[in-house]
Amino acid sequence: MNESEPRRSAGLQRPEQAAQTSPTALINIVVAQATFIAALMFYLGVIYTSAYYGHFHLSPFALGFGFGEFVLQSLHLATFPVLVGATVLVMIVAAAGHRSRQEFQGVLASSVGRVASAVARHYLVVVAAGLLLLVLWWQWQLFLPYRWAGPLLVGFGLLLGVVRQTGPSRPGSPWETALLVLASGLFLLWAVTSFLACRSPS
Secondary structure (H helix, E strand, O other), X not given: OOOHHHHHHHHHHHHHHHHHXXXXXXXXXXXXXHHHHHHHHHHHHHHHHHHHHHOOOOOOOOOXXXXXXXXXXXHHHOOHHHHHHHHXXXXXXXXXHOOOHHHOOOHHHHHHHHHHHHHHHOHHHHHHHHXXXXXXXXXXXXXXXXXXHHHHHHHHHHXXXXXXXXXXXXXXXXXXXXXXXXXXXXXXXXXXXXXXXXXXXX
8 A cells, every 4th residue: 555655646746747848848938939039030120120221211121121131130239238238137137036045156146146136126216217217318308329228227127026026025916927027028129129229320
């Protein structure tokens, strides 16, 4: 009796483990991520080419650009400052998601974790700073070359809010998390669009 129970429990756990490592589920995840990345690159390519050829009063669609050309044109956004800034933002968001201090090793890592957690706790301050920049740009036309900084701060602050809501110490409702993710994505797309508009030839 005692020997059969572990076998039964092991037999019950095997389908769950197989479902976690199912090739079909892995393929679905890869296809979904690839589709999202391709759609995002297509969007960035359309914005970049429209801003670039709009200086010459041309439309990229009239030039016969297809999906592949727009995706390749989006790579012009991958400059060194953009890559460094995106890496820093991702590191801050990832560090803010770690609630256990045992996962940080070293003085530098622990310092980054404490700063990221503090920023995540005050994410509304980051959102307010972004809204202030948007008001200054919209009302008084200030900081026009950096008008992408406002929506970037708002989107980044909302991302920190998502990290804070999904933490084990402060669980949030799925609807609230989904709303923050949607709003953050919209503001980040606005920031990318404004950045590409600022990079267009004058």
